[in-house]
Amino acid sequence: GAVVSQHPSWVICKSGTSVKIECRSLDFQATTMFWYRQFPKQSLMLMATSNEGSKATYEQGVEKDKFLINHASLTLSTLTVTSAHPEDSSFYICSAGKTGLNTEAFFGQGTRLTVV
């Protein structure tokens, strides 16, 4: 099956610094990728939709200036958490899918962010 890879798998950063998370579709092109966030013992919540070559679409309550998304190519989307705070500590997951009917979404392995 198709593979979506995230990097890094985990990261620890200091408050006030920025962290970049990469999401790559390894064997297919993805014009659209999605970014989710998951807090402990909770379900995944969609943060934003990343569109290749255009601006990302953010869900209500997600600050676009804090969570910068760049989708510069058909195989790479990046999420940058700017000026990170401890409350941004979470599990961040991206997904992508092939174009076509009845296709499933493929998820990255997730990135565990801890802000200290």
Place this chain on the structure above:
Amino acid sequence: DAKTTQPPSMDCAEGRAANLPCNHSTISGNEYVYWYRQIHSQGPQYIIHGLKNNETNEMASLIITEDRKSSTLILPHATLRDTAVYYCIVIITSGSARQLTFGSGTQLTVLP
């Protein structure tokens, strides 16, 4: 997308079949039923999906009732590695990938 209801948790003995139910009484005719699972601290993994016919693949079987208001995911011979949160999601699929709305899911614990 139609809302789904799943039991919060289930246990299953190793080697036995695990039957995970899902209610989606407001499903519309063009919505598919998808199942994903999430093993702790990993990204979700696709399992199976269907529209109205029963489906089977190497991982599981999906049984959808005739009125399509509920479905059951069956893991025929559960192993300890099947312990995970299982999500039932109803979605209209189109020509492009869509975001998924995750509910609370069912925590399946396979017991030795």
